[in-house]
Amino acid sequence: TPAAAAAAVAAVAEVGQKRKADAVETETGGDDGDGDDAAAASDDPPAKKVKYEPVSLGPKRFDSPDEMIKYFSWILNNMTVNQDMNDYEFMVVDQCLRTAHPEAEKKIGCGVKTFQIRTHPEHDSRCYSVMRTDGSCEDFSYRKCVEVLFPGWTPPVRPSGAGGRGGGGRGGGGGFGGLDPVLPVSDPTVIDSICGVYGIDREKLPLHKNAVTRTADNTRPKRIYMLTNGLREYLAADTRENLKVIAAGLKIFERQEHKDTAGDGAGACDFRLVQDGLRMMLPFVTKQIIHPTLAELKLILQRRSLQLEEDPEKPDRAVFLDPRTKAEVKASVAGSCVFLPRVETAEDKAMLAASVSTAEEIAIACWKGKSSVNLLVSKVETDHLLEKFGVDVSAAKADGTIKRGGGMQVN
Numbered sequence: 001t002p003a004a005a006a007a008a009v010a011a012v013a014e015v016g017q018k019r020k021a022d023a024v025e026t027e028t029g030g031d032d033g034d035g036d037d038a039a040a041a042s043d044d045p046p047a048k049k050v051k052y053e054p055v056s057l058g059p060k061r062f063d064s065p066d067e068m069i070k071y072f073s074w075i076l077n078n079m080t081v082n083q084d085m086n087d088y089e090f091m092v093v094d095q096c097l098r099t100a101h102p103e104a105e106k107k108i109g110c111g112v113k114t115f116q117i118r119t120h121p122e123h124d125s126r127c128y129s130v131m132r133t134d135g136s137c138e139d140f141s142y143r144k145c146v147e148v149l150f151p152g153w154t155p156p157v158r159p160s161g162a163g164g165r166g167g168g169g170r171g172g173g174g175g176f177g178g179l180d181p182v183l184p185v186s187d188p189t190v191i192d193s194i195c196g197v198y199g200i201d202r203e204k205l206p207l208h209k210n211a212v213t214r215t216a217d218n219t220r221p222k223r224i225y226m227l228t229n230g231l232r233e234y235l236a237a238d239t240r241e242n243l244k245v246i247a248a249g250l251k252i253f254e255r256q257e258h259k260d261t262a263g264d265g266a267g268a269c270d271f272r273l274v275q276d277g278l279r280m281m282l283p284f285v286t287k288q289i290i291h292p293t294l295a296e297l298k299l300i301l302q303r304r305s306l307q308l309e310e311d312p313e314k315p316d317r318a319v320f321l322d323p324r325t326k327a328e329v330k331a332s333v334a335g336s337c338v339f340l341p342r343v344e345t346a347e348d349k350a351m352l353a354a355s356v357s358t359a360e361e362i363a364i365a366c367w368k369g370k371s372s373v374n375l376l377v378s379k380v381e382t383d384h385l386l387e388k389f390g391v392d393v394s395a396a397k398a399d400g401t402i403k404r405g406g407g408m409q410v411n
Helices: 002-010 065-078 087-100 104-108 142-149 188-198 229-236 275-284 294-303 323-331 346-354 379-388
Strands: 055-057 060-062 112-119 126-132 137-140 211-213 223-226 250-255 271-273 305-307 335-339 364-368 372-375
Touching: 055 087, 060 065, 065 087, 065 126, 065 142, 087 104, 087 112, 087 142, 104 126, 104 137, 112 137, 188 271, 250 275, 271 275, 271 335, 271 364, 275 364, 294 305, 294 364, 294 372, 294 379
Parallel strands: none
Antiparallel strands: 055 060, 112 126, 126 137, 211 223, 223 250, 250 271, 305 372, 335 364, 364 372
């Protein structure tokens, strides 16, 4: 359902943040302009357990104040600043504010448009903010709501000298058998660069919410994976972090920094599309798409590189055959690009039909350099695609033997 799908959007931050079992997170304020923050676990003796009545806020239920603190805390500390909350988060936070905050009427004012996590202008700390319908905003403390919803609960005192969060990331302390952590891609410049270069609309593909990495330094991820909303919701439900995550998501980008960002490299992105996730990404990528002829697509699969112009010193190098393709390559930014063949003629359509393929199914990831375009597809996948063109890869002949029994007959 739409509500269930929206539920997953808030979850990715929790995936990468492992906390100690008895950790207690506290805030530095909120309504008094101090914001909210997370604290390390206290060394004080554990308090006697108190049984609380469950509390429901919108679609989410909290059985204890600790559960509510954890949920609101990971949104606070990991959601992108100045970003509207999704429908699921909105329902939870809105009901929390309206039903439990001591100054709800003052905070709501003329009406609620949305909620965001913002940086407090005086204390430089994150805080929950209600964005009003007239364009104004007001910060508020969710912990004051916790005190109202769970009578008898009082916020723990932050230990002297404590700062930041207790515990490590998921798998960060070695407690997960050496498995790499699953972390959100937290650097907004990474997501902005990807969306800008590849023309991705984050409303249609919310990379800023769904993208994760298994690199400990999640500000410079080596690989980026995409989670479905359902998977994110499932991982978020693991509040005790008992899951050992061996693999999660579909790999869609790998880091590949440009050696030369001058000239043609200006505005380039340090993350390249990977063949593994290309089929999923194609509907959302609107830039860096080259439309070669089927003959050119086959040629780059066979030669693994195509030159923009003939080089007298390298006469054996293959070059682009079609002026339109060459123009598209020159117009693109240096770096990762997609070869999505154009299908214009009845002959082209017959070729695809013979291999039971679509143009999207034979699209490939490439890399545009200064004077050439290189293939970014594994040998195994390359052979598989060549077979669709009728090339007998088992013969391993340099001339690209054409099978007569089927496949696309491309010369």
